[in-house]
Amino acid sequence: MTGRLYTYVITHDAGFAPNPFFGVLTMNCCKPLIRQRAEVGDWIGATTAADHPAGRGLLVYAMRITEKMTMADYDAWTRSELPEKIPDLKSLDYRRQAGDSQYDFSGDTPRRRRGFHQAVDMPTDLSGRYTLLSREFVYFGGEPREVPEHLRPAVHSGRGHKSRANDPYVEPFVAWIRAFEMGRLYSQPEQAPGLLTIGRKP
Secondary structure (H helix, E strand, C coil), X not given: CCCCEEEEEECCCCCCCCECCCCCEEXXXXXXXXXXXXXXXXXXXXXXXXXXCCCCCEEEEEEECCEEEEHHHHXXXXXXXXXXXXXXXXXXXXXXXXXXXXXXXXXXXXXXCCCCCCXXXXXXXXXXXEEEEECEEEECCCCXXXXXXXXXXXXXXXXXXXXXXXXXXXXXXXXXXXXXXXXXXXXXXXXXXXCCCCCCCC
């Protein structure tokens, strides 16, 4: 059974939230309500804001949630399985700088690692409680795609997100997305420097 479709406007696409690198697209920061409520099998799609150079309502990425874990479990998972997701601002690899495993849960209280988010972002990030992971995604980044006309009612505008109202559009949205190659970065993030190799598997 196809899950729910969450849609929202992404205002800052730097490869951090979500993080599409190293074969797994992850959402560990920002969008706390989606991270709380979305479940494995649900889909998420994010579209451009009105001030985007290419225009409003273009698809930046879509993901099917294939795993959901607590942020503490994600911290442990990245340390043991995918340390490339832990931010390293000194790295010459932008993908390492943009790591979204921003919080260290090894102590009594979570500590913020040096990364893209600052102390002011901690309450919002931590209120999400969960991390969403996907191995079934498409990421268009700085080359967002026009949404077909029959799916445009699912495009959200403004703050927050849309979900229940998208129920009639879930199956046609999934059919459209699955026509693309899953797990692929079609372009680097809009706000990333020109350091990434485009058109290859992440």
